[in-house]
Amino acid sequence: MSNLIVIGFNNETDAFEMRAALAKMQAQYLIEMEDAVVVTRDARGKVQLHQAVSLTATGAIGGAFWGTLIGMLFFNPLLGAAVGAGSGALSGKLTDLGINDEFMKELGATLKEGTSALFVLVRKSTPDKVLEGLKAFAGKGRIIQTSLTKDNEQELRKFIEAQ
Structure with missing residues (x-):
C-alpha cells in the first residue's frame, strides 16, 4: 500500500x-x-x-516506436510512426497514473x-x-x-x- x-x-x-x-x-x-x-x-x-514525467511525451515516443514497427510490416513506416505517435500522445494525455x-x-x-x-x-x-x-x-x-x-x-x- x-x-x-x-x-x-x-x-x-x-x-x-x-x-x-x-x-x-x-x-x-x-x-x-x-x-x-x-x-x-x-x-x-x-x-x-x-x-x-510527461505522460504525453512518453506516450508519443512509445507510440512512434510501435507505429514505425507496424508500419514497416505494411511497407509504410512514416505513416505508421505518425499514427502511432499521435495515438500514443493522446493516450498518454488521457492517462492519469x-x-x-x-x-x-x-x-x-x-x-x-x-x-x-x-x-x-x-x-x-x-x-x-x-x-x-x-x-x-x-x-x-x-x-x-x-x-x-x-x-x-x-x-x-x-x-x-x-x-
Missing part, C-alpha cells in the same frame, strides 16, 4: 529541490515513489502541476500565491535514511496532508516543521 504525503513550502523552488533530492534517493534505492508532483500557485493565482490531478488542483487552489507543494506517493522507503537525506529541508515546509499512521505523521511533521 502506498502513502500520500503533501508538503507545503513558502516559495516555488523548495518543492522542486526536495523532489530532486527524493529522486536521487530513489536511484539509491532508499525510497520507491509511484509519483512526485510539484504544484505551484503563481503571483496571478494560477495553479500549475509540474509532473516528473499516481495522484489524481483534480485532487492536486483543488488542494493547490488553497495555496497562497507564490508558494508550492510537493505531492509524493511513496510505495516503500527506509525512513531514517530518507530523513537523513532531507536534512537540508528541515524547518522549510509544513505537512498539509498525509495517509501515514499518526505516529509516523508526527515524526515527519516534527522533522519538516522544525524551527
Whole structure:
C-alpha cells in the first residue's frame, strides 16, 4: 500500500529541490515513489502541476516506436510512426497514473500565491535514511496532508516543521 504525503513550502523552488533530492534517493534505492508532483500557485493565482514525467511525451515516443514497427510490416513506416505517435500522445494525455490531478488542483487552489507543494506517493522507503537525506529541508515546509499512521505523521511533521 502506498502513502500520500503533501508538503507545503513558502516559495516555488523548495518543492522542486526536495523532489530532486527524493529522486536521487530513489536511484539509491532508499525510497520507491509511484509519483512526485510539484504544484505551484503563481503571483496571478494560477495553479500549475509540474509532473516528473510527461505522460504525453512518453506516450508519443512509445507510440512512434510501435507505429514505425507496424508500419514497416505494411511497407509504410512514416505513416505508421505518425499514427502511432499521435495515438500514443493522446493516450498518454488521457492517462492519469499516481495522484489524481483534480485532487492536486483543488488542494493547490488553497495555496497562497507564490508558494508550492510537493505531492509524493511513496510505495516503500527506509525512513531514517530518507530523513537523513532531507536534512537540508528541515524547518522549510509544513505537512498539509498525509495517509501515514499518526505516529509516523508526527515524526515527519516534527522533522519538516522544525524551527
